Amino acid sequence: MRVVTKTTSLEGIVIRAYPFRDSDLVLRVLARGVGKIGILARNSRGGRRRVTRLDVFDRGTFEVKRGRGALLTLAAFEHGKVLRKLRADLNKLALCSLLCEAYDLMTVESGSSLEESHVYDGYFDTLMADLTSIDQSVSAREALRTSYYSMARLLALSGLLDVDQAKYAPPSAKRLMALIDQVEHHADRAVESRSSLGAVIGDLADA
Numbered sequence: 001m002r003v004v005t006k007t008t009s010l011e012g013i014v015i016r017a018y019p020f021r022d023s024d025l026v027l028r029v030l031a032r033g034v035g036k037i038g039i040l041a042r043n044s045r046g047g048r049r050r051v052t053r054l055d056v057f058d059r060g061t062f063e064v065k066r067g068r069g070a071l072l073t074l075a076a077f078e079h080g081k082v083l084r085k086l087r088a089d090l091n092k093l094a095l096c097s098l099l100c101e102a103y104d105l106m107t108v109e110s111g112s113s114l115e116e117s118h119v120y121d122g123y124f125d126t127l128m129a130d131l132t133s134i135d136q137s138v139s140a141r142e143a144l145r146t147s148y149y150s151m152a153r154l155l156a157l158s159g160l161l162d163v164d165q166a167k168y169a170p171p172s173a174k175r176l177m178a179l180i181d182q183v184e185h186h187a188d189r190a191v192e193s194r195s196s197l198g199a200v201i202g203d204l205a206d207a
Helices: 090-105 123-136 140-157 163-167 173-187 192-196 198-206
Strands: 008-020 024-031 035-041 059-066 072-079
Touching (some): 090 140, 140 173
Antiparallel strands (some): 024 035, 059 072
């Protein structure tokens, strides 16, 4: 068991962020070897006292300490490899947002004790590899193909799909939507970023 004493270092990526109180953020972070954790980032949005500005897709080393309740508190953050292209490309941004939301819905948050978990072995590395592939893709068609296989890999990691079968099924808008349907059914919640895919999803039929 990895126990948080003063501070603990974790490698992770922000898969969800939402405001809390006047100037704080709550981060959902997918961390290597631990799974999904909740971190309170104080004074991280707005105001003169902002210490660390973080958002979805930010990857790096999180220094955390025990907070109140189930949330850990962010003590420091060091940026890691940056996904440089996706924020300037609406298609890539929509697809990467879909992946991060799907990973959020398909994982259960770990407690603040940070017990090492083998349940989510491979999730962090798989998500990072797929986000990097989308970020570096040279066309919307390539990004869409990667997104389809990325969703299939997530469902395979969760035991809901044979990824080898997905490899031989040509990517299509209908098949990608079917994978999103599986995530929604398993999580019993709608995938909100689905609506933001827009016209880009139609290109997958010709991929």
